[in-house]
Amino acid sequence: MNPFSYSRVADPGEAVHTLAGKPQGKFLGGGTNLIDLMKMGVETPNELVDINRLPLTQIEELPDKGVRIGALARNSDVAEHELIKTRYPVLSLALLSGASPQLRNMATVGGNLLQRTRCYYFYDPAFPACNKRKPGSGCGALDGYNRIHAILGQSDQCIATHPSDMCVALAALDAVVRVRGPKGEREISFGNFHRLPGNTPERDTNLAPDELIVSVDLPAISFAARSHYLKVRDRASYAFALVSVAAALDLDSNKVKAARVALGGVAHKPWRAHKVETEINGKSADENTFRAAAEAELAAAKGYKYNSFKIELAKRAIVCALSTVAAMA
């Protein structure tokens, strides 16, 4: 780990001020991703600003019946909060499916949004080629061991996936990320927060280096109470998703009135499954409808040597998740 200077800040303004104009500096949340990557030599900040004492841990109802989650709220606290469990069970389930109880006690909402890919070629600097780590160096995964890699939205520069479970639920819920920079606050809609790799895979998100995430706002979605998170992985727990599905359905008897669906483990960003949503709209909520919609969503999917299984797996996972939600009371 490179040497760095360390400071603790007490309010968001001070945090932003401390890192203003210092692209080499980083905010330190739970540390579960940043410290890990620093140990690997992937992240090499020269300054860490510890934001753990910022008063941004609130989980509170907004006037419009949405919910605001402070950027420093711990993953476990969000998952166990009554407002989240009752109004957005998909978010609670997504969080609880991630990492381990210990890590969820440490991980913050802000840090979770910015966690980086688990691509092996990115994580180990002994591999020379990784455009995300070293722009222009190539992509080791393209012709390498690419079992966990993307099947949607990838580019020939990068086929990494975004590893977060929480973010898949947030994508389905149309969350809004509120950030604060040296020039003040702004809001970023969730769909615009993470990026596809294109020719700039080194940039995971549209956040500037000196911007601080202050909260994530969830809009009021009445039918989000009828939602589910399905995660398929190599072991029963404590593993990242191979494929995951966040789904919420608004049903009128057996007809789909509205749907929210997002996929994890398939792309460089949490993948909002707009095609599934439009496909099933107005149709009867049954397996045939869901399967046809899944086919449409995955029509553009492209697999590589070791991850083609994900295409069929994603389709089945979509059907399974939607069927589960449809069967809910």
Add this chain to the structure above:
Amino acid sequence: MSATLIGQRLTRVDGRLKVMGQATYAAEFARPKLAYGVLVQSTIANGRVTKIDISTAKSAPGVIAILTRENAPQFKPYPDDLTKKGAPGEDRVPLQDAEIHYAGQHLGIVVAESFEQAVHATSLVRVTYQPQPPVVMLDDERVQKNAIWPERFIGRESLQVKRGDINAALATAAHKIDVVYSTPVENHNPIETYSTTAEWEAPDRLLIHEATRGIKQLQRIIANVFGLPRENVHIICPFIGGAFGSKGFQWSHTVLAAAAAKLVQRPVKLTFTRPQMFDSAGQRARTEQRFSIGADKNGKLMALRHATTTHCSPVSEYTEPCGNMSRMLYSCPNVEVSHRLVRLNLTTPCPMRAPGEAPGVFALESALDELANETGLDPVEFRLRNYADIDEYENRPWSSKKLRECYERGAKKFDWSKRTRKAGSLRGADGSQIGFGMATAIYPAGQQKAGATAILNKDGTVTVRSATHEIGTGTYTAMSQFAADTLGIPIEKIRFELGDSQFPEAPNNGGSWLTSSVAPAVMGACRELKKKVVDLGESWPNDPAQLANLLARSGQEQIQAEFISEPNKEEREKFSFFSYGAVFVEVHVDPLGQVRVKRVILILPNTTWRCTRTHRNLTSISSTS
């Protein structure tokens, strides 16, 4: 003798230390003026080092010294017997040449005041290479013509075996299959990584705290490499955080830590990172096993060919002996077992959770199932029809074999009769496919030479010592029990000590022979102790208080007895020694391809267990859902 303790539900004698965080593992011995070592490793898999630039690293904060080939001493070779005959571990000592044989190979060690400084400085070492394309796949054409056909497994069992006429038998078999099974590289990954703390107590005396299940072997290795009398190398290891085949044999880290300690004249601690557990000190080799087997129309095996291809590294010729059990597990007149070895640029292989018997029996049992299916026979029935009443390879009777009874008890307990024959025919309510499977378990029952001392102390307690190991299998507890039983005194009055190279010789902990080797030594030493007391003209009282009085009367500080046990050669040559069992499992695969093992039942013959609580731990397998 008082009522026997063997088989009673005792709690572990070291349990309290373990649950309180007081059991000390290799990295946990605080040494004065300790410095930290971190490995410099190769990032290429084949080629040569042209330059190691340490100029920046050397001046990084806290750095004390950097050891590379440039300033390394000339190490003497590892002991001959450990490097010949396909023995596991590496053949070459580190830092003597510029060759790179696999990725992660150790190229040096950076020593600094703190762990953090050592890690950082290591990242500043710049290595330049002259790379060669590495060969890492078993089927790579470049290595086929140089393939090795090893004769024996570590100089012992034959790896190329022929009995009868396999081709003729296959040609006439009523049912036959030809299948290939491959198993991946497997890493041991005990939860405690390797750790060595080396310090020179005098210019010719070395103290090493290391996570090792081969204390005496390591003592010999290090004495050889540094040209020291064996007794000048002192190895200590009271607890091991798991090994599973690692933490034995000769690897370069101990040598590097010791050489670095000499260079900086301070104790140096070198602990592997988790990633280094994959590239620095052994792993199980990949295997590819081809079976051609045939049976007659009654399901009697007529031909069994088991051809293994596996790999070694450029610096060892260790072979996974996959075919060993195929020689004799079933009755079959025509058998051919072969092993072929290619050299790959991969970390040096070694045994992992047993040597090749493990992947070998997995493949053999899978092949047998396929043939049973082909003949239309139930897998249990198929095995019974091919039951071997003697070891047909050695042509010897079994020392004991109750496998038939294991199959029968297992099938009953598992409800094997509920199994449907047709693949995919059993479904669960959630749409899962349900599979029932079974296999034979077998492993050689070995025994080695071992020694122990027993000491009667002033206070009437008895200390028993042997240079054996505690990897979690309960050595402290089991040996205390054996001693208490032999001496007829309460187990609380026994103190069993292990993990010190100054104690009497004990074998590497492996091959499932620890108890069968060390227990006879412990019991022997205890019997000798009793004899010595009786020779004093005293009878042996089963009471520590009286023992204390007796010692006081004798005017001696303590009474010590030693015993060395050796396997009974004659018996060993008369019989074939194996342990057996039968495993039954239920596996579910849901529509998303998620595999869940619902039940596992392992049936072992009825025997006396050392400590049934620990035994339950070592054999029970839970159902998960």
Add this chain to the structure above:
Amino acid sequence: MIGPNLLSAVSVEGVERKSTAGPTSDLVNVNLKINGTAYSLDVDPRVTLLDALRERLHLTGSKKGCDHGQCGACTVLINGRRINSCLTLAVMHEGDEITTIEGLANGDELHPVQAAFIEHDGFQCGYCTPGQICSAVALLKENHANSDDEIREWMSGNICRCGAYPNILAAIKEAKTKTT
């Protein structure tokens, strides 16, 4: 009987209760309260809480299994919540109450979870055990031990490579009856 001389941690001079000069220049002072004892340390900010415990304070009960949050051997309680001490820096814990395996027993009297692990032989090599026990203590407090499956899921952050899981489960179930 296994006595202390060979087997328990060698105590060593220089264990840092008070601040001492460390090896680098950019040291940061941090006050930690560990198992009820206050420590003031000047540490390199790179030092993880786990390494501070093991290498600086010689509290070696917390284990390093992976150093990457992947095994749970380093689990300790911070202000009563379980965390992985390998992925957090010591300097982040100014003023925090830290409980390690060494702080669970009440003198000679074991914590019910510790006692249950012995009774049910919830370990083999013992290296994952301090982490398992700390995690289980938190699990009971969180009320996440209401069924076998719930215990398995909520203990999944603690790997046992020896595979003592069935006995760990049994130990936790027994401890639950003793603590609630």
